[in-house]
Amino acid sequence: MAHNPDKSRPPATARRHLWAVLGIASLLAFAGLVPVGSITPSADAATGATSGVVCNRSSANGQSNFLLTATDGYVTVPDGNSIYMWGYAYGNGAFQLPGPTLCVTEGQRVNITLVNRLSVPTSLQLPGIEDVLADGNPSAPAFDSTGKLLSLAPPIGPGGSTTYSFTADRPGTFLYESGTDPQLQVQMGLFGTLIVYPAAAAPGQADAAYAYDTSSPGANPGDRPVYTGEPGSIYSASHEYGLTLSEVDPDLHVAVEQATGHVFTSADYTAPYHARYFMINGRSFPDTIAPNGAPWLPAQPYSALSEVQPFDPAGNPLPALLRYVSVGVTTYPFHPHSNHERVIGVDAHFLRDGTADLSLEKFAIVVNPSSTQDATFAWTNTEDYEASGVPVAVPETLNLTTGDFWNGTPYLGKTGPLNPGINQKTECGEYYHVAHSHDLTQATNYGASFGGMLTLIRVDPPEDSSCG
Amino acid sequence: MSASMDRRKFLTLGGAGAVGALSVWKLADAAVGGLLRGQAPPGIGHVPAGAKALQLVATDGWASMPQGSLPVDPWFPDVMAPEGTDTYIFGFRNVTGHSRAQAEGQRGVTQISAPLVYVEAGKELWVTVSNVGLSIRPDLTDSHTMHWHGFRNAIPFYDGVPESSISVPIGRDFTYVFRPKADSAGTYMYHCHFEDVEHVTMGMSGVVFVTPPGQPDRAYAEELPDTDPACSRFDRQYAILLTEIDNRGHFNDAHIQATDWTDFQPNFWLMNGRAYPDTLAPNGAPDAANGTPKPPPGAGNEHLAHQPNSSLIVCQPGERVLVRLASLGFQQHSLTLPGIPMRIVGKDARYVGADTGAWVDTVDIGPGESRDVIFTAPSQPGRYPLFNRDMAKYPGIAGDAWHGGQRTEVVVQSGLDAQTEPNGWSL
Secondary structure: EEEEEEOOOOOOOHHHHHHHHHHHHHHOOOOOOOOOOOOOOOHHHHHOOOOOOOEEOOOEOEEEEEEOOOOOOEEOOOOOOOOEEEEEEEEOOOOOOOOOEEEEEEEOOEEEEEOOOOOOEOEEEOOOOOOOOOEEOOOOOOOOOOOEEEEOOOOOOOOOOEEEEOOOOOOOEEEEEEEHHHHHHHHHHHHHEEEEEOOOOOOOOOOOEEEOHHHHHHOOOOOOOEEEEEHHHHHEEEEEEEEEEEEEEEHHHHHHHHHHOOOOOOHHHOOOOOOOOOEEEEEEHHHHOOOOOOOOOOOOOOOOOOOEEOOOOOOOOOOEEEEEOOOOOOOOOEEEEOOOEEEEEEEOOOOEEEOEOOOOEEEEEEEEEEEEEEEEEOOOOOOOOHHHOOOOOOHHHHHEEEEOOOOOOOOOOOOOOOOOOOOOOOOOEEEEEEEEOHHHHHHHOOOOOOOOOOOOOEEEEOOOOOOO | OHHHHHHHHHHHHHOOOHHHHHHHHHHHHOOOOOOOOOOOOOOOOOOOOOOEEEEEEEEEEEEOOOOOOOOOOOOOOOOOOOOOOOOOEEEEEEEEOOOHHHHHHOOOOOOOOOOOOOEEEOOOEEEEEEEEEOOOOOOOOOOOOOOOEOOOOOOHHOOOOOOHOOOOOOOOOEEEEEEEOOOOOOOEEEEEEOOHHHHHHHEEEEEEEEOOOOOOOOOOOOOOOOOOOOOOOEEEEEEEEEEOHHHHHHHHHOOOOOOOHHHOOOOEEOOOEEOOOOHOOOOOOOOOOOOOOOOOOOOOOOOHHHOOOOOOEEEOOOOEEEEEEEEEEOOEEEOOOOOOOOEEEEEEEEEEOOOOEEEOOOOOOOOOOEEEEEEEEOOOOOEEEEEEEEEHHHHEEEEEEOEEEEEEEEEOOOOOOOHHHHHHHOO
């Protein structure tokens, strides 16, 4: 489901100012470093939503049909570097990182045609999806005559194409990635997210959705199964976020770029693998908080900013949903500040066993390579300091170092002055909390702090504040 | 951070941080002028009844890896290190109850790991952070913060992230107020978030935990009998913080050199700021009169004056022992305790009961995670090693392959007094 800002959130006009400020700052940082190649934002990414999951849907007659093109292009990182990547374009569109988020509904037949415009064989694998067909035959690993594994799925030569078909038989967050020379090709950027939404009817509550359901056979043979939403998976449909975690060794990418036309395998790269850039949705902080489809990030369409308002049992009872995907080579210890998140699903399996609730609140969301986790998140204004005041006098700002994402006060929805020279980023006193890898070497851009695999959680004031 | 110009460049590269760097410089000018030196820490003096109030001083200093460690030329031992030390560090020290002048006098005297802190759920914890500057790097104007890692429903003002909040400049104090709610029991961490990768690995990290309301002998609010695997009652509790040291970064900070933190590759692995065999030495403690650090008692411990936190677990046969594990290193670790089954009762300060708890022989823990583990001490007195099972994480020396790594021991013996403080020493 696409991220649709609802009326309870600040109007887009008010928010544009922030993005304009950030955009200009980023553009200045990248001055003169426009990526090479013809890169335009995916048409589907231009939904107007500032952040949240951007769904690509292509559903007709109970089927979903997608076209992906494996191609190459460039991404930018915040220190000004431009990195050669491979990636999945949507349809015949331009290269993007990560690949387009594909959204289908449980029970649908899904057909994904992959066209290979790379100079090397490639293929698609979908961890957790069973009974995948490739052009009508089982999509099985390919071995050569000596028994050596060639590819996890039948390889597609340069210029060729294959259609992968499967039934999306359970809801949850999946990933798709290259099944050929994955040591190299996944690192190069051949990955994306597949979301299977449950077939169960949504809860009656406004804006509510289920992330998971259970199905049982219909009364008679041939009847549609009976789908029942999982109450523990209810979330706010307008607050659904995807966080795909990855990393880049820039030397490896240069080696691949310079070997264009050469059939490159991981064995060609003999230097020790050493990641320097760490990404969420193909972006490093501060680009992670730029909006979906930001024009200055033409090949990196997906924002990683998440936005909530304080939990309120009457007015705002639904948690946000965060869909974590890791395509890295190491386990990422992702630490959201501000509150625990409740992990409700791992690898598209709901964490319930009979009556036993196996979900768990965590302050580190530990995502393994090629794995996914779904987590719900809410933040509660437990102290309501806006009414009582903080118990210690707030020092004058001259006696503090003030951050540009601080609203200048302890209070939600209030603003106060920052120190001279600090360009305040807040619009209406909203809070910002960071969320980042707690391998803090990964929360850097090539070693420089406050970058890399880091994003912000924006907590907007309640509706009746000056934000409205 | 590195030299001043490098530092500006770094922050400019970070994009959003660029303007922050400028403000630090302006404030530093004011701080050097000592405009507000001598003022009382704000907040101290009107702490509410029942609250715990602490003052931590943030500064730099020197610590020592185990005696006899192999040199890593030119980074270790640091040629600038004062006698008896070998590694440049940043850290927090407890100066609660001392005068402002005494706190200022602690510049250049610090410790790893930070003091062990705990509070009962429902009560308040007030922590005043006093930044007194860096003795070895007066050119650096780094602010400091306290981030309570995992604190529920935090507000940015008390979350300690410089970019989205405030940080404490040199010569200033700031009081963080924490009000952990009744459901907040568990093991957390705290650390400085200013230029986080640097300040955390330099040593500004410690354990903070919350006890359930009215149940100081349980990790979580439950009333299960000891026979229930999900019971969190204990007779003794010990907290162990896992960190790592890459001496190149420590050397570079002391010698005004920049570090590419993506090169991080540790050469020592620590428990509570010490590597084996120092992990087994008893707690040190500052001199009560003037706060000067003192090494732990016993011959051979003279080099540990700035690493006061022991990791030795001492218990009697049959006692239930809670081990609070927290990691503020950058690597994934697995700890094992051969011969003694362990039950995980908490993860990330959340009770894991019958459904999600587990009996384990190895505890996995990653950066920024915590685990609460209970075991029953064997009936047989003796020494039971507790160690990192990744054998590649021991630098080792001739004759002792464990040297320099994360290894401690559970010592089971009779005739002990009841435990009065976690780890025998905490705030």
